Amino acid sequence: MITIGRLADYAGVTVKAVRHYHERGLLPEPGRDSSGYRRYTAEDAVQLIKIRTLAQAGVPLARIKDLLDADPDALAAAVAEIDRDVRDRIAQLRHVRDQLAQLRGGDGLFVSPEVAAHLDDLRRLGVSERQIRLERDGWILMQTASPEDAALWIAEKRELIADPEFRALYLEHDAAYDWPPSDPRLPALADRTRRWFAAHHSRSETRPVHDPAVARLAARTQPGASSPAWDRLAQLMAG
Amino acid sequence: MITIGRLADYAGVTVKAVRHYHERGLLPEPGRDSSGYRRYTAEDAVQLIKIRTLAQAGVPLARIKDLLDADPDALAAAVAEIDRDVRDRIAQLRHVRDQLAQLRGGDGLFVSPEVAAHLDDLRRLGVSERQIRLERDGWILMQTASPEDAALWIAEKRELIADPEFRALYLEHDAAYDWPPSDPRLPALADRTRRWFAAHHSRSETRPVHDPAVARLAARTQPGASSPAWDRLAQLMAG
DNA sequence: GTCGAACCCTGCCCCTGGGGCAAGGTCAAG
DNA sequence: CTTGACCTTGCCCCAGGGGCAGGGTTCGAC
Numbered sequence: 001m002i003t004i005g006r007l008a009d010y011a012g013v014t015v016k017a018v019r020h021y022h023e024r025g026l027l028p029e030p031g032r033d034s035s036g037y038r039r040y041t042a043e044d045a046v047q048l049i050k051i052r053t054l055a056q057a058g059v060p061l062a063r064i065k066d067l068l069d070a071d072p073d074a075l076a077a078a079v080a081e082i083d084r085d086v087r088d089r090i091a092q093l094r095h096v097r098d099q100l101a102q103l104r105g106g107d108g109l110f111v112s113p114e115v116a117a118h119l120d121d122l123r124r125l126g127v128s129e130r131q132i133r134l135e136r137d138g139w140i141l142m143q144t145a146s147p148e149d150a151a152l153w154i155a156e157k158r159e160l161i162a163d164p165e166f167r168a169l170y171l172e173h174d175a176a177y178d179w180p181p182s183d184p185r186l187p188a189l190a191d192r193t194r195r196w197f198a199a200h201h202s203r204s205e206t207r208p209v210h211d212p213a214v215a216r217l218a219a220r221t222q223p224g225a226s227s228p229a230w231d232r233l234a235q236l237m238a239g
Numbered sequence: 240m241i242t243i244g245r246l247a248d249y250a251g252v253t254v255k256a257v258r259h260y261h262e263r264g265l266l267p268e269p270g271r272d273s274s275g276y277r278r279y280t281a282e283d284a285v286q287l288i289k290i291r292t293l294a295q296a297g298v299p300l301a302r303i304k305d306l307l308d309a310d311p312d313a314l315a316a317a318v319a320e321i322d323r324d325v326r327d328r329i330a331q332l333r334h335v336r337d338q339l340a341q342l343r344g345g346d347g348l349f350v351s352p353e354v355a356a357h358l359d360d361l362r363r364l365g366v367s368e369r370q371i372r373l374e375r376d377g378w379i380l381m382q383t384a385s386p387e388d389a390a391l392w393i394a395e396k397r398e399l400i401a402d403p404e405f406r407a408l409y410l411e412h413d414a415a416y417d418w419p420p421s422d423p424r425l426p427a428l429a430d431r432t433r434r435w436f437a438a439h440h441s442r443s444e445t446r447p448v449h450d451p452a453v454a455r456l457a458a459r460t461q462p463g464a465s466s467p468a469w470d471r472l473a474q475l476m477a478g
Numbered sequence: 479g480t481c482g483a484a485c486c487c488t489g490c491c492c493c494t495g496g497g498g499c500a501a502g503g504t505c506a507a508g
Numbered sequence: 509c510t511t512g513a514c515c516t517t518g519c520c521c522c523a524g525g526g527g528c529a530g531g532g533t534t535c536g537a538c
Contacts, residue, residue, distance in 0.1 A: 004515075016496080020344075045379045053348060055495085060494075079339055086332055092295075096325055103318055127505085137285075141281050144241050272485090277486085
């Protein structure tokens, strides 16, 4: 005949938890001694350890209650299922660890692997972090709007970036962000860009070409997504 | 500019969770469009995925809030600690799987490994399941009362059970449970038992000898823990 | 142009698995 | 005879949302 505290210690749970299990009907209320204390038997300890084991496995108390007075076969089946569940949770936690590792570093947490690879390419080309963030955010918006289209576009874009002239234009647009709007290089850059688009447009047909301007458009709502020089550039190219 | 549903899908959380994060101040309330719908940017998606990752790692929302506007070094340190935590949880879940395996089978879940081994010995000797349950429950009560003493006693008991005469007596006591109280074998058994105890007592000194009667005593409150024959046996041995 | 499906809004109460604290009664040791 | 460690009931609190009510909106199809 042991007290609630000893029982709880033995099973590795708190006294409060034991009383909670009584309330939920998982553990029968035992008899009381002359001063009203609950007095437990070894049988209760066995039951309580079963409860603790299932509870630690994440089984809801209501289901534990059902399991405890199910027949042994049903319990064995349920335990097998619970075990599978725990195995899955372990796998999921491992995945969480991978994500935590990514949280420390790259953008892999926020965009698809292809886009992450693309951003790494840009970084290697020497593109500014500001521009890369703009690209990243643009891709996020595209992926939410239409993951399939975004997958096609990123493939196209990665081919495009293999073209040396496109790369040069991209880097110069990036650099132009900080220029004064009156900079004499702007009209030349606008002209060169237009010529490249014209030449390229004739070759690629069905889809609208995906270009930095689209990313800027998509991310337009962000603060700092444009600059006086870019605005001027857009004017020049439109005119 | 995306809606709450798209944002939630992209981050892999529910719409309800997003609103919950707004209430908790984890995610800033975005602007509304003309019909009062919340409109999100890519920035919000980045933030939300960070929140989701930390939340899946089991970090409390209040702490996530602090982490999100801590400096990068503090965040890195916190992430390292969280990762350790997740690693520990994985280890604990693996332990839970072991326990679940034991739930299917033996008594290892309820008593110390030594006692479990002892119960297996008894099973191998052909002791009845009724008696084994009685032993198990006795050991549980002893372990709750005093784990150190129980450890000493189980060591003694396992030595004792190596004695062929003790084994024979143990098995006969077990068999006697079902005898009628008038069975003529009972006085002889009582006598033999007393003689064994007398012979053994002189050798072992300091501690009271642990014997089946103690287990019966401890488990006395259990239903079916005794029988007419055992009661008669106790009388014979005491007188 | 209108209909239905699929969204969105706020607000409220509900759940699990206990923890914490109050305001007592009890027990064993020194 | 006190002191500290137990035990009792009862009540409110927490996270992290889920579910439902009772509305408004948008979008595509027909």
